[in-house]
Amino acid sequence: MNFLLHNPTRLHFGKGKLENLKNEIKNGTKVLLTYGSGNIKKFGLYDEVLKILKELNCEVHELSGIEPNPKLSSVRKGVEICKNNNIDLILAVGGGSVIDASKAISIGAKSNCDVWDLIIKKETPSDRVPLGAVLTLSATGTEMNPNSVITNEETKQKVGFAHPPYTFPVFSILDPTNTFTVPRNQTVNGIVDTISHLLEQYFNKSENGELVDRFCESSISYMMEIAPKLLENLEDYSLREAMMYTSFVALNGSLSVCGGDWSTHGIEHSVSGIFDISHGEGLAIITPHWMKYVARKNPSKVIKLGERVFKLKKEGISDIDFCDKVADSFKNFFKQIGVSTSLKECGINEESLEDLVENTFVLGDVIGEYVQLRRDDVREILKMSM
Amino acid sequence: MNFLLHNPTRLHFGKGKLENLKNEIKNGTKVLLTYGSGNIKKFGLYDEVLKILKELNCEVHELSGIEPNPKLSSVRKGVEICKNNNIDLILAVGGGSVIDASKAISIGAKSNCDVWDLIIKKETPSDRVPLGAVLTLSATGTEMNPNSVITNEETKQKVGFAHPPYTFPVFSILDPTNTFTVPRNQTVNGIVDTISHLLEQYFNKSENGELVDRFCESSISYMMEIAPKLLENLEDYSLREAMMYTSFVALNGSLSVCGGDWSTHGIEHSVSGIFDISHGEGLAIITPHWMKYVARKNPSKVIKLGERVFKLKKEGISDIDFCDKVADSFKNFFKQIGVSTSLKECGINEESLEDLVENTFVLGDVIGEYVQLRRDDVREILKMSM
Numbered sequence: 001m002n003f004l005l006h007n008p009t010r011l012h013f014g015k016g017k018l019e020n021l022k023n024e025i026k027n028g029t030k031v032l033l034t035y036g037s038g039n040i041k042k043f044g045l046y047d048e049v050l051k052i053l054k055e056l057n058c059e060v061h062e063l064s065g066i067e068p069n070p071k072l073s074s075v076r077k078g079v080e081i082c083k084n085n086n087i088d089l090i091l092a093v094g095g096g097s098v099i100d101a102s103k104a105i106s107i108g109a110k111s112n113c114d115v116w117d118l119i120i121k122k123e124t125p126s127d128r129v130p131l132g133a134v135l136t137l138s139a140t141g142t143e144m145n146p147n148s149v150i151t152n153e154e155t156k157q158k159v160g161f162a163h164p165p166y167t168f169p170v171f172s173i174l175d176p177t178n179t180f181t182v183p184r185n186q187t188v189n190g191i192v193d194t195i196s197h198l199l200e201q202y203f204n205k206s207e208n209g210e211l212v213d214r215f216c217e218s219s220i221s222y223m224m225e226i227a228p229k230l231l232e233n234l235e236d237y238s239l240r241e242a243m244m245y246t247s248f249v250a251l252n253g254s255l256s257v258c259g260g261d262w263s264t265h266g267i268e269h270s271v272s273g274i275f276d277i278s279h280g281e282g283l284a285i286i287t288p289h290w291m292k293y294v295a296r297k298n299p300s301k302v303i304k305l306g307e308r309v310f311k312l313k314k315e316g317i318s319d320i321d322f323c324d325k326v327a328d329s330f331k332n333f334f335k336q337i338g339v340s341t342s343l344k345e346c347g348i349n350e351e352s353l354e355d356l357v358e359n360t361f362v363l364g365d366v367i368g369e370y371v372q373l374r375r376d377d378v379r380e381i382l383k384m385s386m
Numbered sequence: 387m388n389f390l391l392h393n394p395t396r397l398h399f400g401k402g403k404l405e406n407l408k409n410e411i412k413n414g415t416k417v418l419l420t421y422g423s424g425n426i427k428k429f430g431l432y433d434e435v436l437k438i439l440k441e442l443n444c445e446v447h448e449l450s451g452i453e454p455n456p457k458l459s460s461v462r463k464g465v466e467i468c469k470n471n472n473i474d475l476i477l478a479v480g481g482g483s484v485i486d487a488s489k490a491i492s493i494g495a496k497s498n499c500d501v502w503d504l505i506i507k508k509e510t511p512s513d514r515v516p517l518g519a520v521l522t523l524s525a526t527g528t529e530m531n532p533n534s535v536i537t538n539e540e541t542k543q544k545v546g547f548a549h550p551p552y553t554f555p556v557f558s559i560l561d562p563t564n565t566f567t568v569p570r571n572q573t574v575n576g577i578v579d580t581i582s583h584l585l586e587q588y589f590n591k592s593e594n595g596e597l598v599d600r601f602c603e604s605s606i607s608y609m610m611e612i613a614p615k616l617l618e619n620l621e622d623y624s625l626r627e628a629m630m631y632t633s634f635v636a637l638n639g640s641l642s643v644c645g646g647d648w649s650t651h652g653i654e655h656s657v658s659g660i661f662d663i664s665h666g667e668g669l670a671i672i673t674p675h676w677m678k679y680v681a682r683k684n685p686s687k688v689i690k691l692g693e694r695v696f697k698l699k700k701e702g703i704s705d706i707d708f709c710d711k712v713a714d715s716f717k718n719f720f721k722q723i724g725v726s727t728s729l730k731e732c733g734i735n736e737e738s739l740e741d742l743v744e745n746t747f748v749l750g751d752v753i754g755e756y757v758q759l760r761r762d763d764v765r766e767i768l769k770m771s772m
Contacts, residue, residue, distance in 0.1 A: 001627055002400035005530075007393060013643070014388035144391075208624050211632055214604035222597045238594050241387055245643070246597055254640055257399070257631070 001208060003257045006164065009144045010171040011248070015237075017175050018045075021052045024132055024171045025089060030059045032087045032129075034078060034102045036066050036094045040136060043181045049093055049134065061085055063105075066094065069272055069279070070101035072152045075108060075115055082109030082129055089130050092169075095137030095186075096193075100148040103167045106131045119150050119161050120363065128166040134173045137182050138244040139190030139280070141197060141251030143172035151273055157362050158273030160265065174248070176240040184231060187243075188337050189280025191227045194247040195220055195330075196264060196283040198255070203294075203301055203370035206258035215255055217308045219246055224309075227337055263368035264290045267378055270359035277346045284334040285343055288327040289384040294371040295323030301370065302326050343386050356382050387594060389643045392550065395530045396557040397634070401623075403561050404431075407438045410518055410557045411475060416445045418473045418515075420464060420488045422452050422480045426522060429567045435479055435520065447471055449491075452480065455658055455665070456487035458538045461494060461501055468495030468515055475516050478555075481523030481572075482579075486534040489553045492517045505536050505547050506749065514552040520559045523568050524630040525576030525666070527583060527637030529558035537659055543748050544659030546651065560634070562626040570617060573629075574723050575666025577613045580633040581606055581716075582669040587637075587646040589680075589687055589756035595644035603694045605636055610695075613723055649754035650676045653764055656745035663732045670725040671732075674717040675770035680757040681709030687756065688712050729772050742768050 012020045025031070031053055040046040053060050063078045081087065082105060090109075092102035107125040108115030117123040135143045142148065146164035151157070161167075182190070202216040223246050230239040249255075267290070268282035295302040299319040306312040306326035314322055335341050343349070348356075357379045366372050373381075398406045411417070417439055426432040439446050449464045467473065468491060476495075478488035493511040494501030503509040521529045528534065532550035537543070547553075568576070588602040609632050616625040635641075653676070654668035681688040685705040692698040692712035700708055721727050729735070734742075743765045752758050759767075 001631060005397040005399065006395070009392070011391040013391065208627055211605060211608045211628070211635070214608065215601055218600035218604055219597060222600065241594055242597070245387060249597070249640070254635070 001206065001257060005253060005257060007144065007168065007253050008165055008170075009168050011144050011174060012171065013174045013245070015175055015177055017173050018048060018052070018134065020171075020173060021049070021132075021134075022056065025053070025056050025058065025091075028057050028059075030061070030086060030088045032061045032063060032078065032081055032085075032090045032105070034063045034066060034090060034092045034094070034098055034105070036064070036068075036098050038064060039181065040093050045093060045134070045136065045178060049091070053091075059085075061087065066098045066101045068097050069151045069158065069276065070097045070149075072116060072119075072150055072154075074101050075104040075150060078102070078105035079108035079115055087129055089132060091132050091134070093134040093136065095135070096140030096142045099133050099135070099142045099169070100140070100150065102131055102133070103142070103146075103148040104150050105129075107163055107166050116152060118163065119159050121161060125163050125166050130170045132171045132173075133169045134178070135244070136178045137186060137190060138179055138240075138247040139193045141194075141248045143169060143174065144248045144252040147251070149269065156274050156359065158269040159362060160269060174244055176237055176244050179240050179244060180235045182234070184234065184338070187231060187234060188339055189278045190243065190247060191223060191230075191337060192280040192284045192334060192339060194243070194250045195223050196287060197250040198223070199287065200262045200265060201255045201258070201260040202305065203261035204259035205369050209258035212255055212258050213304070217305070219250055219255075221309050222246060224333055231337060259369055261368050261370040263294075263371075263373050266367040267360050267381060270356050271343070271348065273359055274352065274355060275346065275348055277348075281340055281346065284339040285341060285346075285385050286381065287334075288331040289381050291327040291330065292324055293377065293381050293384065294368075295327070296320060297371045299323050343382075348386070350383075350386060353379065353382055387592060387643060391639060391643060393530065393554065393639050394551055394556075395554050397530050397560060398557065399560045399631070401561055401563060403559050404434060404438070404520065406557075406559060407435070407518075407520075408442065411439070411442050411444065411477075414443050414445075416447070416472060416474045418447045418449060418464065418467055418471075418476045418491070420449045420452060420476060420478045420480070420484055420491070422450070422454075422484050424450060425567065426479050431479060431520070431522065431564060435477070439477075445471075447473065452484045452487045454483050455537045455544065455662065456483045456535075458502060458505075458536055458540075460487050461490040461536060464488070464491030465494035465501050473515055475518060477518050477520070479520045479522065481521070482526030482528045485519045485521070485528045485555070486526070486536065488517055488519070489528070489532075489534040490536050491515075493549055493552050502538060504549065505545050507547060511549050511552050516556045518557045518559075519555045520564070521630070522564045523572060523576060524565055524626075524633040525579045527580075527634045529555060529560065530634045530638040533637070535655065542660050542745065544655040545748060546655060560630055562623055562630050565626050565630060566621045568620070570620065571724070573617060573620060574725055575664045576629065576633060577609060577616075577723060578666035578670045578720060578725060580629075580636045581609050582650060582673060583637045584609070584641070585673065586648050586651060587641045587644070588691065589647035590645035591755050592644035598641055598644050599690070601641055603691070605632055605641075607695050608632060610719055617723060645755055647754050647756040649757075649759050652753040653746050653767060656742050657729070657734065659745055660738065660741060661732065661734055663734075667726055667732065670720040671727060671729055671771050672767065673720075674713040675767050677713040677716065678710055679763065679767050679770065680754075681713070682706060683757045685709050729768075734772070736769075736772060739765065739768055
């Protein structure tokens with residue numbers, strides 16, 4: 001274990017916590033309010049936020065229409081608004097995409113270089129416009145971490161990055177009520193994303209991460225237990241609360257102290273960079289095949305996972321057969337909650353294979369930590385996922 | 387669930403991390419170096435720290451001799467040194483007591499009121515001298531939380547307090563190697579303290595804290611598994627590492643989002659405020675009796691704990707008998723690792739009963755959250771603990 005653990009975000013969690021904006025934002029602040037397609041207007045959150053900002057005599061600028069896989073062009077627009085208006089605070093009201101785009105805007109606005117160079121880490125930020133968030137969708141954990149994923153729509157590159165401490169939100173407001181209107185399919189994507197984050201961190205190479213392993217196992221089991229109940233009752237406060245809590249715990253740094261694999265995310269970013277499928281869907285398709293593939297090189301943790309999370313009995317079963325059972329258990333779970341289970345179902349076929357392989361290796365020739373993967377490995381996993 | 391989660395401490399964890407002092411401390415800083423009985427001189431850490439501080443051209447002042455249950459008089463000395471010398475940074479090198487005392491010094495040094503008034507929360511701090519820590523004993527988690535416990539030796543009051551964000555260390559350096567020389571009995575106390583912190587948070591009143599419960603159960607089980615191995619081999623890096631990790635995770639805020647009971651700590655502080663027994667010893671004695679007592683009012687979580695942590699079978703056993711078994715399992719564990727199991731073994735008898743009861747209620751007439759306790763309840767628990 002060798003790590004820096006540092007997470008400066010102030011996370012306000014609970015019903016009615018929007019009121020805390022009044023403590024977090026100073027009178028007269030110049031705010032850039034960022035949001036997506038305008039759902040926040042439908043369910044009243046937009047009005048509530050604006051009311052508070054007006055009470056605080058804020059000068060409010062807006063950037064709306066941030067896409068589900070947020071695009072570089074939106075980021076560029078936001079950077080321009082910040083620079084032209086000396087914005088003091090970016091207030092992101094939305095899900096992972098809105099917050100991710102706002103993180104890129106926040107560092108781009110205080111830098112002289114092209115913001116894409118900050119995203120691909122060619123340049124390093126040295127300042128940022130502070131970012132606050134009001135979360136409306138539980139999934140990525142971006143509300144309490146420094147991570148962001150931006151798609152360059154010209155080059156089809158989807159790149160994840162983090163520039164701590166600059167890309168941590170200064171504060172985030174998490175009221176489960178604000179996730180009641182998230183539709184079933186997006187709730188499913190959030191469930192898959194949360195489980196995937198936990199799996200990525202579970203598959204680290206540390207030899208002394210037993211407690212982290214148990215936390216991950218607990219969280220995966222718990223998410224799988226509450227998921228079907230939540231999907232039956234999308235406006236159940238306790239279940240929305242449980243999901244909101246689990247999804248930020250899954251990726252706020254506390255479970256990544258032993259490292260993590262992140263291959264599945266790498267491959268998925270390639271897919272949803274080129275094709276406009278949802279991140280959750282892509283993860284659900286690739287995860288079981290990634291698991292089967294790496295188990296043939298290193299079965300140990302797949303076995304542990306199967307025994308602990310699915311309570312499968314290893315006795316009398318070969319490693320490979322057992323690991324396939326574990327992978328299939330995930331596949332069945334994803335199918336049960338209604339996600340596609342093959343790329344072809346999403347209209348993606350072998351014709352795109354080489355493009356998908358190449359696009360996985362935008363930033364290097366190797367991905368993965370638990371098992372390192374190169375182009376041939378990823379090609380195989382993608383073929384299996386077709 | 388209704389909480390603010392915020393922990394700004396930068397925690398540097400791993401072998402050789404002392405080097406990071408060079409990034410954390412600016413050239414020419416005026417440092418107050420605080421430590422205890424001087425053990426850090428014996429095993430070389432004092433020299434290593436001083437070497438780095440000299441390289442950084444720091445002006446170094448010292449406060450040594452901070453007691454195991456840190457006393458108000460030591461805090462007052464530290465405050466005076468800070469005020470007289472315009473100290474920029476307090477660097478605590480030691481265990482929980484040294485860091486706790488340094489927290490009180492850090493807020494006292496920037497306040498005009500008596501530091502005791504800040505401790506008993508009669509006054510509120512509005513600034514502090516930044517505090518950094520180099521940890522030498524895994525136990526209290528103070529290295530990554532805002533908590534501190536100070537004893538007023540004149541009034542025999544032992545008071546726990548927290549003034550977030552001022553009493554968070556700005557940074558802490560955790561190198562498991564620096565805990566190799568912690569003797570067996572102090573290692574045992576750290577184990578008990580860590581388990582007690584987890585139990586205090588497990589016994590909250592939240593109805594939706596299932597994931598937090600599982601994290602606590604995992605951590606308690608893990609601590610009980612590694613404890614006997616560590617006590618057999620005090621210089622095993624992996625085991626010291628595991629304990630160092632578990633003890634700060636046990637009390638860095640992530641497991642307190644549902645609240646906590648803290649009665650056991652309240653009663654123990656009364657005992658070790660009057661008698662100079664170690665905090666860990668006091669906790670080990672009181673915990674099983676507190677558990678038996680509250681189980682008679684609310685057995686639910688004691689039952690859950692027994693089934694999950696000790697894998698006891700509830701079937702066919704009455705609630706009370708089952709809970710007594712759970713409490714005895716803890717008692718046996720504490721006995722097995724060599725802690726006293728009654729107050730009389732420590733020379734404390736019925737004569738002190740009323741003083742101990744009164745001293746538990748320094749700051750109010752009720753303690754506890756899982757089960758609220760008043761003087762009569764605490765008297766009963768103390769009697770059982772004799």
